[in-house]
Amino acid sequence: MAEVAQTQAFLLRRKTGRQRLFGAWITAREAFWIALEALRSHKLRSILTLLGVVIATTTLISVMSVVNGMNLYIADKIANLGANTFILHQWQWAQGYESWLKARRRNKPIRIEEFEFLKVNLPNYKNIGADAWIWGESDAKYGGKTLYEVGLSGRTPNMIDIGQEKVESGRYFTESDYQHSAMVCFIGRDLVDEFFPSIDPIDKEISVRGANFRVIGVASRIGTTFGESQDKFVHIPLTTLQKLFVARPQLAVSVQAYDPQQMLVLEDEVRALMRARRHVPYQEDDTFGINASDTLMSAWDRLTGSIFAVTIGIVAVFMVVGGIVIMNIMLASVTERTHEIGIRKSLGARRRDILMQFIIEASVMAATGGAIGVLLSFIISWIVDMVFTSSVPTNAVVIGVILSTAVGLFFGIYPASKAARLDPIEALRTEA
Amino acid sequence: MNPHRRQVRENLLLALDTLRSHKFRAFLTILGVLIGTATVIGVASIFKGLDQQVVDVAEAFGTRTLFIFKWDPGIKFNLSREEWMRKPLTFDDMTAIGENCPSIETVSAETFRWGPAVSAKYKGQEMLDTVFRGCTPSHFGNIGCELKDGRLFNEIDNMHRRDVVVIGADVVTRFFEGEDPVGKVISIDGRNFEVIGTMAKRKQILGDTGSDRILMTPYLTFKKIYPQAKENFITAVALPGKLSQATDEVRSLLRRRRNVKYSDPDNFNIATAESMITQFRDIMGTIVLVTTVISSIGLLVGGIGVMNIMLVSVTERTREIGVRKAIGARRSDITWQFLLEAMTLTGAGGILGIIFGCTLSFLIRALVPQLPSTVPSWSIVAGFVVAVSIGLFFGMWPAMKASRLDPIVALHHE
Numbered sequence: 001m002a003e004v005a006q007t008q009a010f011l012l013r014r015k016t017g018r019q020r021l022f023g024a025w026i027t028a029r030e031a032f033w034i035a036l037e038a039l040r041s042h043k044l045r046s047i048l049t050l051l052g053v054v055i056a057t058t059t060l061i062s063v064m065s066v067v068n069g070m071n072l073y074i075a076d077k078i079a080n081l082g083a084n085t086f087i088l089h090q091w092q093w094a095q096g097y098e099s100w101l102k103a104r105r106r107n108k109p110i111r112i113e114e115f116e117f118l119k120v121n122l123p124n125y126k127n128i129g130a131d132a133w134i135w136g137e138s139d140a141k142y143g144g145k146t147l148y149e150v151g152l153s154g155r156t157p158n159m160i161d162i163g164q165e166k167v168e169s170g171r172y173f174t175e176s177d178y179q180h181s182a183m184v185c186f187i188g189r190d191l192v193d194e195f196f197p198s199i200d201p202i203d204k205e206i207s208v209r210g211a212n213f214r215v216i217g218v219a220s221r222i223g224t225t226f227g228e229s230q231d232k233f234v235h236i237p238l239t240t241l242q243k244l245f246v247a248r249p250q251l252a253v254s255v256q257a258y259d260p261q262q263m264l265v266l267e268d269e270v271r272a273l274m275r276a277r278r279h280v281p282y283q284e285d286d287t288f289g290i291n292a293s294d295t296l297m298s299a300w301d302r303l304t305g306s307i308f309a310v311t312i313g314i315v316a317v318f319m320v321v322g323g324i325v326i327m328n329i330m331l332a333s334v335t336e337r338t339h340e341i342g343i344r345k346s347l348g349a350r351r352r353d354i355l356m357q358f359i360i361e362a363s364v365m366a367a368t369g370g371a372i373g374v375l376l377s378f379i380i381s382w383i384v385d386m387v388f389t390s391s392v393p394t395n396a397v398v399i400g401v402i403l404s405t406a407v408g409l410f411f412g413i414y415p416a417s418k419a420a421r422l423d424p425i426e427a428l429r430t431e432a
Numbered sequence: 433m434n435p436h437r438r439q440v441r442e443n444l445l446l447a448l449d450t451l452r453s454h455k456f457r458a459f460l461t462i463l464g465v466l467i468g469t470a471t472v473i474g475v476a477s478i479f480k481g482l483d484q485q486v487v488d489v490a491e492a493f494g495t496r497t498l499f500i501f502k503w504d505p506g507i508k509f510n511l512s513r514e515e516w517m518r519k520p521l522t523f524d525d526m527t528a529i530g531e532n533c534p535s536i537e538t539v540s541a542e543t544f545r546w547g548p549a550v551s552a553k554y555k556g557q558e559m560l561d562t563v564f565r566g567c568t569p570s571h572f573g574n575i576g577c578e579l580k581d582g583r584l585f586n587e588i589d590n591m592h593r594r595d596v597v598v599i600g601a602d603v604v605t606r607f608f609e610g611e612d613p614v615g616k617v618i619s620i621d622g623r624n625f626e627v628i629g630t631m632a633k634r635k636q637i638l639g640d641t642g643s644d645r646i647l648m649t650p651y652l653t654f655k656k657i658y659p660q661a662k663e664n665f666i667t668a669v670a671l672p673g674k675l676s677q678a679t680d681e682v683r684s685l686l687r688r689r690r691n692v693k694y695s696d697p698d699n700f701n702i703a704t705a706e707s708m709i710t711q712f713r714d715i716m717g718t719i720v721l722v723t724t725v726i727s728s729i730g731l732l733v734g735g736i737g738v739m740n741i742m743l744v745s746v747t748e749r750t751r752e753i754g755v756r757k758a759i760g761a762r763r764s765d766i767t768w769q770f771l772l773e774a775m776t777l778t779g780a781g782g783i784l785g786i787i788f789g790c791t792l793s794f795l796i797r798a799l800v801p802q803l804p805s806t807v808p809s810w811s812i813v814a815g816f817v818v819a820v821s822i823g824l825f826f827g828m829w830p831a832m833k834a835s836r837l838d839p840i841v842a843l844h845h846e
Contacts, residue, residue, distance in 0.1 A: 097561060317471060
């Protein structure tokens with residue numbers, strides 16, 4: 001205590017310029033140590049007070065992590081169309097039932113001619129590919145075994161550079177397979193597991209929808225989305241699909257740009273080219289949809305954004321409860337230490353010093369709680385991630401610590417100013 | 433340990449007195465509990481409202497009605513292959529149920545087509561999201577549909593396959609604002625239908641589930657337009673008090689008709705209002721649990737605040753405790769004094785929280801009309817009881833600490 005008084009007496013003499021700033025720093029540092037000392041001397045009380053902030057911060061960050069985890073999951077599994085890639089399709093995806101009904105009737109499907117047209121007229125793209133799906137039951141058969149409902153699609157050879165699939169063994173189809181409508185196929189891991197668990201699938205013939213295809217390559221495993229396997233597919237050349245199943249398939253055209261900026265430019269180019277080709281009048285809406293991952297993500301945000309915001313809001317209220325606990329304890333602490341405040345004041349501590357002392361004490365308490373809460377929430381998030389999905393957003397750590405410190409600051413102001421305004425004579429008279 | 437009634441009153445007065453003397457501190461302590469209780473009650477009221485809606489909708493269908501379809505009516509994403517391959521129920525299944533099940537009063541069938549909605553047009557206006565279906569005349573009664581204007585179709589309309597339609601409330605508001613819809617002709621999927629009646633607004637879950645956008649034609653008319661429509665949704669009304677018997681009869685009849693082997697499970701589903709409510713509650717169970725747990729964390733934080741303040745209070749009043757002990761207060765008296773103080777604090781917080789939570793729920797209902805949140809009566813009782821028990825639980829330790837003080841040491845304390 002004597003040291004404190006000495007420091008303050010020393011500080012009283014210095015008042016100008018940079019030294020004043022330095023003085024404030026000394027006061028702050030001093031107050032910080034006093035705060036730690038106060039925390040140590042009332043261990044139990046401090047732990048309880050911290051506990052409130054810890055629980056509040058942990059809950060807040062954990063909820064934010066789950067929300068973030070779900071957003072990441074959607075971004076990765078649903079809205080991931082490939083790097084710098086957008087997809088031209090008959091309609092805009094995820095725009096709601098009614099607008100889908102309208103678009104479905106109004107818009108014509110994207111056809112091969114339009115794909116060829118874009119391929120020739122679109123300037124400066126990295127890749128342009130197309131795929132068409134066969135809807136309905138496509139069962140794959142090999143050696144007496146059947147795998148039901150595989151996803152059968154026809155693709156251009158360069159789709160391997162655009163889509164998510166990677167070649168694990170063998171090869172994707174080539175321009176030559178495409179030109180010759182070769183009876184070849186590229187299959188997903190699930191088919192390998194089912195048909196070729198211990199033999200090399202390459203050059204075996206599987207039957208899909210009654211046609212025989214020679215396996216030329218296998219994709220590496222993609223995994224599941226919402227429990228639905230993404231590896232149950234058979235890719236065949238688009239021309240083969242035309243030859244066997246649908247002469248005029250409805251396409252989804254994937255356009256890949258070199259970088260995100262150029263992707264926006266290309267989107268406009270495609271829009272202009274398609275509108276011109278389809279003779280869409282100036283004032284009319286597009287008769288096709290251009291889908292990029294950001295439009296899918298914004299649809300997801302529209303769907304869930306407000307629910308998430310409300311949840312996080314509710315949980316953030318707990319921080320206020322934690323803050324109230326701090327304020328209450330600080331008030332009690334001020335009452336208890338009235339005598340000490342009186343001594344400090346009589347030895348020359350100014351209002352600012354006392355104010356600083358208690359505000360810093362409250363903030364240190366809250367910040368410690370926040371830091372512990374952040375650590376705890378990492379553990380909780382790790383556990384939740386094993387059964388569901390959760391990922392601590394980097395800004396949540398910052399938010400957790402800053403928010404709890406701010407709560408401490410805010411709720412410390414009133415007790416601190418109460419302490420600072422004490423009359424030294426009155427305070428000294430109070431029994432310690 | 434049980435104190436005398438007078439002592440309780442005295443302790444209560446003492447507690448209230450302490451609250452009065454530390455107004456601001458008491459208010460802050462209460463505030464934590466208040467916010468916690470209000471959050472829990474607000475969240476509970478939202479779920480209660482949702483639950484009430486489901487019960488209303490299910491009961492509007494009729495508590496004696498069996499809903500028979502090839503699939504479970506619940507929300508399900510991954511249908512198994514067996515489920516996909518199930519054959520539709522047929523019109524003959526319906527007739528057979530009517531003829532062979534003695535506990536069944538009436539049967540009806542509704543038929544529909546898979547695929548996107550058809551468009552309806554009237555005077556240049558168009559509606560794209562309609563629900564176009566055909567049903568037998570008794571169907572309206574079986575699903576608890578009420579007529580508003582005009583008439584429902586009858587067996588003669590059905591036999592003659594007349595192009596008549598009974599329309600839902602949303603179709604009326606879209607097409608016939610300030611106009612009498614009965615007798616008007618609307619075009620559905622390119623075909624003209626005469627509107628003969630309108631349905632009253634139906635109860636729905638979360639605003640809109642399509643039951644007011646309905647266009648209902650006679651069963652055979654629908655079959656005339658779409659001969660390929662194979663799906664049937666059958667409803668059967670059981671005689672009063674014979675619901676479970678009727679379920680068994682229908683089940684064994686359908687198993688025979690659909691050639692289900694002895695050991696195989698049903699390849700159809702029979703649902704009742706009750707089973708739909710149970711199913712919904714099963715789905716909601718975990719969500720409600722998780723949300724309630726998360727929202728009770730506020731209460732926990734508030735409780736910790738109470739404990740903390742009680743500890744401070746004990747320290748502050750060490751001398752008072754010493755004096756009380758010196759003039760004959762027993763341990764139990766001191767314990768009860770502080771316990772009651774804590775319980776009074778949190779009880780007051782609980783009551784305020786209940787009031788606040790009810791206001792919150794009222795605000796939600798006013799601002800989000802699709803979600804008529806109602807405060808469940810049990811949550812008011814639970815809110816108060818939990819608040820008081822929080823006081824009891826978190827007050828226990830400080831109270832014990834106070835009661836264990838040595839009177840001599842306590843009196844010594846300045």
